[in-house]
Amino acid sequence: MKKIQAFLFSQKIAPYVFVLPFIISLAFFWIYPMISTISMSFHKIGNGYSEFIGLANYEKLLGDGVFHTAVKNSVIYTILTLVILIPIPMLCAFLLNSKSVLGKRVYKSILYLPALVSVVVAGILFRYMFSEMDSGLMNQILNFFGFESQEWLKNWGTGMFVLLLLATWRWTGVNTLYFEAGLSSIDEVLYESAKVDGANAWQRFWYITLPLLKPTRIYVTTISIYAGLAMFLESFMIYGSNNSPKNIGLTIVGYLYRRGIEKNDLGYASAVGLVLLIVALSISMVYLLSSGMFKKEDK
Amino acid sequence: MGAKLMKLRKKLFSYFVILLMTVLVFGCSSNSSSSKEDKKKEETKPEVTTVGPDDGAKLDMWLFVDLHQQFYTEMLNRWNDQHPDKQIQIKFTVYPYADMHTKLTLAVQSGEGIPDLADVEISQFPNYLDGEVPWLKLNDYVEPYKADLVTSRLDAYEKGGNYYGVPTHVGAMVMYYNTEILQQNGIDYTQIKTWDDFTAAGEKLKEATNGEIYMTTVDTGGGDWLTLAMSEYGESWVKDPENANVQLKSIENMLTMQQEWLEKGIAEVTPGGQIDAEEGYSTVVNGKVAAFPKAIWYMSRFTDYMPEMSGKFAIAPAPVFEEGQPRSNGAGGTGTVIYKDSKNAELAAEFMTWAKLSEEGGEQIWNILGFDPVNTKVWTNQAVTHNPENKYVKYFVNNPYDTLLEIQDEVNLIKTVPITTTINEVFNLTTLNEILENGADVKEALKAAQEEVDFEQE
Numbered sequence: 001m002k003k004i005q006a007f008l009f010s011q012k013i014a015p016y017v018f019v020l021p022f023i024i025s026l027a028f029f030w031i032y033p034m035i036s037t038i039s040m041s042f043h044k045i046g047n048g049y050s051e052f053i054g055l056a057n058y059e060k061l062l063g064d065g066v067f068h069t070a071v072k073n074s075v076i077y078t079i080l081t082l083v084i085l086i087p088i089p090m091l092c093a094f095l096l097n098s099k100s101v102l103g104k105r106v107y108k109s110i111l112y113l114p115a116l117v118s119v120v121v122a123g124i125l126f127r128y129m130f131s132e133m134d135s136g137l138m139n140q141i142l143n144f145f146g147f148e149s150q151e152w153l154k155n156w157g158t159g160m161f162v163l164l165l166l167a168t169w170r171w172t173g174v175n176t177l178y179f180e181a182g183l184s185s186i187d188e189v190l191y192e193s194a195k196v197d198g199a200n201a202w203q204r205f206w207y208i209t210l211p212l213l214k215p216t217r218i219y220v221t222t223i224s225i226y227a228g229l230a231m232f233l234e235s236f237m238i239y240g241s242n243n244s245p246k247n248i249g250l251t252i253v254g255y256l257y258r259r260g261i262e263k264n265d266l267g268y269a270s271a272v273g274l275v276l277l278i279v280a281l282s283i284s285m286v287y288l289l290s291s292g293m294f295k296k297e298d299k
Numbered sequence: 300m301g302a303k304l305m306k307l308r309k310k311l312f313s314y315f316v317i318l319l320m321t322v323l324v325f326g327c328s329s330n331s332s333s334s335k336e337d338k339k340k341e342e343t344k345p346e347v348t349t350v351g352p353d354d355g356a357k358l359d360m361w362l363f364v365d366l367h368q369q370f371y372t373e374m375l376n377r378w379n380d381q382h383p384d385k386q387i388q389i390k391f392t393v394y395p396y397a398d399m400h401t402k403l404t405l406a407v408q409s410g411e412g413i414p415d416l417a418d419v420e421i422s423q424f425p426n427y428l429d430g431e432v433p434w435l436k437l438n439d440y441v442e443p444y445k446a447d448l449v450t451s452r453l454d455a456y457e458k459g460g461n462y463y464g465v466p467t468h469v470g471a472m473v474m475y476y477n478t479e480i481l482q483q484n485g486i487d488y489t490q491i492k493t494w495d496d497f498t499a500a501g502e503k504l505k506e507a508t509n510g511e512i513y514m515t516t517v518d519t520g521g522g523d524w525l526t527l528a529m530s531e532y533g534e535s536w537v538k539d540p541e542n543a544n545v546q547l548k549s550i551e552n553m554l555t556m557q558q559e560w561l562e563k564g565i566a567e568v569t570p571g572g573q574i575d576a577e578e579g580y581s582t583v584v585n586g587k588v589a590a591f592p593k594a595i596w597y598m599s600r601f602t603d604y605m606p607e608m609s610g611k612f613a614i615a616p617a618p619v620f621e622e623g624q625p626r627s628n629g630a631g632g633t634g635t636v637i638y639k640d641s642k643n644a645e646l647a648a649e650f651m652t653w654a655k656l657s658e659e660g661g662e663q664i665w666n667i668l669g670f671d672p673v674n675t676k677v678w679t680n681q682a683v684t685h686n687p688e689n690k691y692v693k694y695f696v697n698n699p700y701d702t703l704l705e706i707q708d709e710v711n712l713i714k715t716v717p718i719t720t721t722i723n724e725v726f727n728l729t730t731l732n733e734i735l736e737n738g739a740d741v742k743e744a745l746k747a748a749q750e751e752v753d754f755e756q757e
Contacts, residue, residue, distance in 0.1 A: 046430040047407050063754065133570055133578055154736065243724070245519065245572070245732045261401050263720055264426040266408070 041270035050267075057271035067272065069247045070255040071279070077160065077251070078228030081167050085224055086217065088168070089175035094209065096176065097183045108180075111173035122166060123237020127153070130162050130238075153239060159248040166234050171227075175220055182216030183209070218291050222284055229280045232257065252276045346393040350375050355386030356643040360416035362391060363399040367418060367467075367633070370667045374654035387643075387650055389416070396420065407433050415641040416651065421455055421632040424464060425717040434463040435637040440648045441465075444656040447676045449629075451712035456634040464634020465655045468670030470594040471703055471710045472527050472617060472627045475601075478696050479611045480504075480512055480589045488590070488615055494556060497590075497618045501565030504589055514565045515590050516582060517557040519731040520572020522723055523630060527592055528553035530628030530711040531619050540716040543752050545726075546745045552620060554734050554741045561735060568735050572727070580604045592617050594630040595671045595699060598691050602669070613696040616706050625709035665689075671703055678704055721755045722748075 007013060041058070044051045061067055092111065096104050114122070129137040130152035139149040152158045186209065194204050232253035236242055239249050242258055250258075252272065260269025288294065346365075350372050362368055368391045379386055392414075394402065400423045406412045407427055419427065427433065441453060441462055449469045456464025476488040484507040486500045501514030518524060529535055532549035560566035567587075571578030574591050582588055584605050601608060616626040635655065637647045654660045661672030662683050669691050677683055684700040686692060691699060730748040733739040 045408070047427065047433065048410055048431045065751065065754070131578065133581065135581075154732070243520075243728055245736075246729050261404065264404050264408075264429070 037270045037273055040267050041274050043267045045265070045267040047264075053267075057268050060268065061271055061275060066247060066250070067255055070250045070252050071275075073160075073248070073250055074229050074231065074252045075279075077163060077167075077231060078225060080160070080164055081171075081228045082221065082224055084164065084168050085171050085175055086221060089172050089220075090179050090213070090217075092172065092176040093179035093183055094205070096180060108173075108176070111176050113173065114170045115174045117170070119170075119233045120237055122170065123234055126162060126166050127238050127240060130158075153249075154245045156246070156248045159244065162238060163231075163234055163249065166238070167231075171224075175224075178216055178220050179213065182213045186212045214291070218288070218293060221287065225283055225287065226280060229276065229283075252279075347390065348372070349388060349390045351379055351388030352386050353388060355379065355388040356646050358387060358389045358416055358641070358643055358647055359414040360389050360391050360418075361399055361403065361414045362393050362418045363396045363420065364418070364633075365393050366668060368393055370663055371654065373663055373667060374660055375650070377659070378650055378653065385646060385649075387646065400426075403427070413638045413640075415638050415643065415647055417636050417638075418467075418633050419464060419636055421634060421715050422720065422723065424456055424634055425715055425719065427636070428458045428463065429717065432458065432461075432463060433638060433640075435639040435641075435644050435648055436461040436463065437465065437637070437648055437652065438462055440652040441656065444652065444674065447658070447674050448656060449673050449675060449707075449710060451629055451710060452632065452673050454712055455629070455632055455714060456636075464636050465651050466673050467633045467635070467655060468596060468664060468668070469673055469703075469710055470596055470630045470632050471671055471706060472523065472530075472592055472594050472630050473699075473702055473706070474590055474592050474615045474617045475597065476590045476613045476615055477583075477586065477588070477608075477611055478613045480586060484508065484512075486589075488613060491615075491618055492622060494618045494620055498556070498560065498565070501560065501589075502563065505563070505565045510564050512586065513567045513588050515560070516569035516574060516579075516588050517560065517566050517735055518569050518573040519735050520569075520727050521575070522726055523573070523592055523594075524553055524557065525550050525726065526628050526630060526713045527617055528620075529713050530709075531617075531624040531626070533625070533711070535713050536722055537714055537716045537719060540714075540718065541756070543716075543718045543722060543756060545722060545748050545752055546742075549620075551741055551745060554731075554745075557735060558738065558741065561738075575600060584608060595703065596631060596669070598695070598699065599669045602690050602694055609694050610696065612694075614699050614702045615697075616702055616709075625706075625711055627706040627710045629710050629712050671699075675707060678707070718752065718756060722752055725751045 040050075042052060042054060044053050044056075095101055096107060101107070131137075131139070132149070132151040132154065133139065134143065134149050136149075136152075138152065142149060150158055152162055190208050190212075191204055194208060199207070230253055231251050235244065235249040235251055235254060242250070242254050242262065244250060253276065256269045256272045256276070259272060260266045348368065360371070362371075371389070371391065375387060375389055399417075400420065403413075403417055403419070404426060406414075410433075413433060438461060441448075445453075452466035452469055453462050455466060456462060474488075478488065481488050481500075481504075484504050486503060488500075491497050491500055497514070504512060504514050528549040529547065532547070532552075534547045534549045536545045536547060536550070537543050557566065561568070569579055569591075570582055573579060574583065574593060575597065580600065583591075584607060595614075598614075601612065619626055635651050637644055637651060641647060655664065655672075656674055658674050658676045658680075661674035661677035662680070664670050664672040665677060665683060666689070671678070678700055684692075685698060725748050729751070730744050733744045733747075734741055
């Protein structure tokens with residue numbers, strides 16, 4: 001009894017008890033699957049058997065043209081979403097934060113609304129909007145202005161455009177909210193003193209807003225990198241399946257799904273998954289290191 | 300006294316915290332999992348149906364088409380009436396197509412939770428023939444019916460001389476002709492025997508309609524034209540399943556011909572990639588296309604999605620490259636498998652082969668599902684095939700079975716083997732787009748396709 005009491009009241013042990021739930025869930029849902037994936041990536045896995053094949057899966061990945069297409073699509077998509085979804089929401093947040101704009105809440109709600117629509121619903125809507133038939137909404141608009149109908153979802157450029165448009169439509173509002181929160185934490189006094197010193201609006205934005213928004217920017221960029229590389233459902237819904245002409249809509253996760261589930265080759269799919277993990281980790285790490293996230297704050 | 304009370308309070312408080320933690324951890328986890336379970340149940344609940352007496356042998360069956368369950372229910376009730384000593388109760392669960400196959404794959408891989416019976420779509424079938432096959436060998440059960448069957452359909456689900464799946468239909472490829480369009484423009488579809496005739500008719504149609512109506516549409520997202528061509532030349536890209544070869548004369552000829560059609564403006568690329576899709580239906584309904592090849596089961600797409608075209612379409616054998624070639628092939632299909640370690644595997648096999656392969660079963664396959672049954676005795680039974688009340692008999696200009704009987708011995712099978720998934724993927728995503736959309740050289744494109752297929756074959 002005494003021992004149990006001593007255990008429960010020990011200041012050394014209590015912290016561990018408090019973090020235990022997190023550790024357990026991390027171990028179950030993250031560490032165990034990861035170790036299992038690493039082991040599976042060295043195996044050929046079929047119905048009721050699993051055979052060690054060393055690095056064969058990785059060697060195959062090197063020469064796999066479809067995988068390279070998937071990586072190319074995912075990386076370009078990620079970069080373009082960053083190019084669009086960092087500056088535009090920042091600008092929106094800046095505008096919404098300025099005193100001269102009326103009806104801020106209305107704009108905010110409108111911007112945020114698309115994020116509440118399920119990707120499945122949005123994807124199907126976009127599929128019909130960008131249908132190659134003359135009756136598709138976008139083609140009707142094009143025809144109205146005298147342009148020819150486009151086969152939107154059959155070419156790489158227009159296909160990527162549709163994916164990006166969906167991402168922009170869905171995520172602008174969310175990112176704007178992040179930046180708005182960042183903006184509202186900047187002390188008004190700084191702007192006032194800058195004004196007194198004769199700084200114009202642009203200088204105030206460049207020398208005060210931008211640097212002080214850095215933590216928010218880093219956060220938004222990091223989650224955007226992850227979201228871009230992990231994109232799957234958007235493409236799946238827009239093309240109605242995991243298959244797009246000439247694989248223009250195939251992403252790394254889509255390829256993982258195709259190999260693991262559709263073609264019943266979980267060993268190879270595990271290798272694809274690990275490559276995705278390494279790519280995502282290294283990009284994020286390089287970014288976080290270069291932005292000085294791990295340095296101690298200079299005072 | 301006060302200090303003691305303090306200590307007690309402290310103690311009580313810490314016990315409370317620990318209790319709270321435990322409840323949080325376990326309570327939360329069990330709570331969330333049970334709510335998930337409930338949700339799952341809700342999702343699948345309406346799709347689970349149990350048929351048959353409670354004292355019968357109990358079987359579990361997974362399907363991916365709701366309509367098929369109606370057919371099985373009908374056959375199960377008949378079976379139970381006829382076999383008082385062999386009563387069966389089946390619990391049917393209908394999942395969406397991809398869900399069912401994914402679930403089955405995972406069950407087979409882990410060896411747990413495999414249902415007694417499952418409907419497997421033909422393109423997914425090879426996935427389950429890898430390694431140790433979990434299904435019951437059906438050779439003995441098929442034997443009593445074999446003489447009357449289109450046996451190429453049994454071969455679709457064969458490995459190493461063993462049959463593992465009970466076929467549902469023949470899926471004979473036929474040509475659907477819009478007789479209204481053709482008659483208006485002075486074309487008699489019954490005179491079209493070869494692809495040359497077909498091309499000539501297309502040119503005539505183009506002139507008569509100023510190129511507004513296309514003779515046909517060619518697919519960039521489906522292989523029907525290619526399997527038909529292979530069947531006509533007696534070729535197959537997987538003649539040697541370990542060494543698939545897509546650089547075949549039949550495929551080259553078909554694609555070269557289609558490229559010419561596109562250049563001449565007598566065909567267009569099927570909107571949506573293939574005719575069995577929303578865009579495809581609207582193309583047919585708008586009267587933009589005069590003819591296209593598709594399996595007999597496409598009849599149900601007409602009655603379900605294009606009722607306004609009733610009385611306008613006829614069914615005929617497909618044209619050939621050289622007269623005398625086979626004019627059809629079996630396309631698509633569903634094979635029912637029986638789990639070999641099921642407690643009632645033998646009874647399940649006996650029932651399933653009877654339900655789908657007997658003449659009695661075949662009649663219901665036609666009546667309920669509108670498929671061309673594998674048992675050809677049904678094909679000659681006029682009372683069944685020419686029943687004036689049948690919706691397909693009513694819909695089409697001619698009787699589907701007149702054409703079916705004509706091509707009965709020409710329905711070749713292009714077998715589905717493990718590499719087929721890759722071949723379909725390469726063609727439907729890349730090769731056909733390159734050739735028909737971008738006008739790439741047929742030979743070069745086929746060579747590139749072969750390289751991609753070889754990459755998987757190494």
